[in-house]
Amino acid sequence: MANRLVTVTASLLVLSSAALADGPGLGRVASPDEIASWDISIGPDGAGLPPGRGTPKQGEAVYAEKCVACHGEKGAGKPNDQLVGGRGSLSGDQAPVKTVGSFWPYATTLFDYVRRAMPLNAPKSLSDDEVYAVSAYILQLNGIIGEAEAMDAQTLPQVQMPNRDGFIVFSRGK
Amino acid sequence: MREPGSPFVGYGQPSKFEAKVARIWASAPGTTGTGASRTPHHLLDGTITPSGLHFERHHSGIPDIDPDAHRLLIHGLVKRPLVFTLQALARYPMESRIAFIECGGNSGALYQKDPVAGGVQALHGLVSCSEWTGVRLADLLDEAGVDPTAKWILAEGADAAGMSRSVPMAKAMDDAILALYQNGERIRPSNGYPLRLLLPGYEGNMNVKWLRRIKVTERPTMTKDETSKYTISLPDGKALQFVFPIEAKSVITRPSPGLAMMGIGLYEISGLAWSGYGKISKVEVSADGGNSWAPATLQEPVLVKALTRFRVAWRWNGGPAILQSRATDESGYVQPTRARLIADRGMKAFYHFNGIACWAVGENGEVRHVYG
Numbered sequence: 001m002a003n004r005l006v007t008v009t010a011s012l013l014v015l016s017s018a019a020l021a022d023g024p025g026l027g028r029v030a031s032p033d034e035i036a037s038w039d040i041s042i043g044p045d046g047a048g049l050p051p052g053r054g055t056p057k058q059g060e061a062v063y064a065e066k067c068v069a070c071h072g073e074k075g076a077g078k079p080n081d082q083l084v085g086g087r088g089s090l091s092g093d094q095a096p097v098k099t100v101g102s103f104w105p106y107a108t109t110l111f112d113y114v115r116r117a118m119p120l121n122a123p124k125s126l127s128d129d130e131v132y133a134v135s136a137y138i139l140q141l142n143g144i145i146g147e148a149e150a151m152d153a154q155t156l157p158q159v160q161m162p163n164r165d166g167f168i169v170f171s172r173g174k
Numbered sequence: 175m176r177e178p179g180s181p182f183v184g185y186g187q188p189s190k191f192e193a194k195v196a197r198i199w200a201s202a203p204g205t206t207g208t209g210a211s212r213t214p215h216h217l218l219d220g221t222i223t224p225s226g227l228h229f230e231r232h233h234s235g236i237p238d239i240d241p242d243a244h245r246l247l248i249h250g251l252v253k254r255p256l257v258f259t260l261q262a263l264a265r266y267p268m269e270s271r272i273a274f275i276e277c278g279g280n281s282g283a284l285y286q287k288d289p290v291a292g293g294v295q296a297l298h299g300l301v302s303c304s305e306w307t308g309v310r311l312a313d314l315l316d317e318a319g320v321d322p323t324a325k326w327i328l329a330e331g332a333d334a335a336g337m338s339r340s341v342p343m344a345k346a347m348d349d350a351i352l353a354l355y356q357n358g359e360r361i362r363p364s365n366g367y368p369l370r371l372l373l374p375g376y377e378g379n380m381n382v383k384w385l386r387r388i389k390v391t392e393r394p395t396m397t398k399d400e401t402s403k404y405t406i407s408l409p410d411g412k413a414l415q416f417v418f419p420i421e422a423k424s425v426i427t428r429p430s431p432g433l434a435m436m437g438i439g440l441y442e443i444s445g446l447a448w449s450g451y452g453k454i455s456k457v458e459v460s461a462d463g464g465n466s467w468a469p470a471t472l473q474e475p476v477l478v479k480a481l482t483r484f485r486v487a488w489r490w491n492g493g494p495a496i497l498q499s500r501a502t503d504e505s506g507y508v509q510p511t512r513a514r515l516i517a518d519r520g521m522k523a524f525y526h527f528n529g530i531a532c533w534a535v536g537e538n539g540e541v542r543h544v545y546g
Contacts, residue, residue: 027248
């Protein structure tokens with residue numbers, strides 16, 4: 001009986017000291033190469049943009065092959081989202097036409113989203129050059145960049161989107 | 175019964191007579207698994223949504239993930255970037271909590287000028303409630319060692335769309351869970367198997383399914399879904415961004431469209447209420463279009479950021495009636511009328527509709543969606 005009590009006391013000590021520990025610590029340290037292969041997100045400052053470049057003209061060819069079936073001629077939309085136009089539609093009583101040109105606050109988001117999720121039937125199939133090019137094409141159709149402007153890791157984050165200041169950070173009760 | 179019944183099965187299914195209790199869905203053009211499915215709340219009771227009836231919103235179908243091959247990476251502004259296997263995560267201390275998840279677009283049809291014909295499922299079916307069990311995200315972030323400059327995380331899914339959202343660090347450290355289990359069993363593929371982020375009370379889109387990566391950042395990443403979507407357009411053309419918790423809301427599930435009255439007499443009006451800001455403290459019900467209100471009974475236990483069932487007895491006299499429910503949460507917030515919500519936000523908001531919904535009972539016993 002006395003031995004049994006000793007055993008229970010000892011295991012309680014193990015339990016309480018375990019509770020004080022920080023946790024099992026089972027994460028394995030990730031290598032820089034490993035992180036680079038996983039990290040596909042692009043910050044609004046352009047952090048994470050890969051090498052490569054593309055022009056609106058090159059993007060037009062990519063668009064015709066990969067995008068037009070869902071997004072229509074020149075980004076006019078249907079059956080899926082309209083990508084071009086809608087400027088001036090956000091205020092007033094009419095339904096807002098939210099496109100890359102009228103609504104999206106950051107050009108970096110366009111690159112990030114197209115690269116990770118488009119085209120819908122084959123996400124991540126476009127090369128970085130193709131993503132830069134098709135992003136350039138959409139921006140040019142919206143009149144945001146010129147036909148001769150190439151998009152790359154330096155130029156894309158510099159693009160001033162028309163609705164960049166169109167957002168208010170929500171605060172409850174305000 | 176005069177015959178022996180059917181044999182054992184390894185995993186039970188509902189009675190064949192319950193086949194109508196099913197989700198309905200709509201897919202994006204040219205896809206089969208991209209879109210949303212909705213919970214048939216008019217045919218359910220209680221507060222826990224059966225896992226197979228939990229609403230879904232997929233941006234590129236449901237990935238088929240081998241848990242032995244799945245990894246979670248935590249990196250960015252941390253001392254030690256870490257990779258976790260599912261086996262490793264399963265050894266961490268677990269926490270269970272019952273929580274609703276509601277799509278930010280649920281009930282969005284009620285922003286439209288005229289009432290859309292539909293019932294609870296079609297109009298309000300993008301909310302469900304489960305018991306979720308998993309590892310506290312704070313424990314893993316602590317293990318990685320978060321830099322003091324980090325104010326946000328980016329959570330990213332392993333689906334083909336790589337769905338990603340930025341989440342405030344304060345929420346990640348408060349009550350976020352990396353959920354492995356839903357209603358006692360491993361999470362269903364349609365809800366993020368083998369790992370999903372649970373952010374109790376926050377709009378559904380942020381509860382990233384098939385979680386593969388958490389990047390600790392100084393500022394939000396400004397992903398597609400937190401800029402071009404899930405922002406609330408106001409009448410002046412500006413849009414509210416980072417509207418995360420769901421405000422108090424309720425809906426009557428019975429009677430409701432599709433559930434016709436069966437003659438004069440006593441009925442139980444029943445429904446669901448929830449708030450992303452805490453517990454539901456009160457639900458009132460009106461049968462006369464909001465002129466008079468009666469308190470409903472809240473089914474215990476009433477839990478923080480969980481669906482709460484309410485019930486109240488009602489004698490239908492056979493005449494026309496308009497049924498409404500109005501929820502109040504423990505922060506004191508009262509669910510607004512649709513007119514009040516639209517006066518504040520306009521009709522272009524699309525997301526986070528939480529106004530009072532109205533069901534009109536006709537003399538013929540049919541129930542339909544109307545505005546009050």
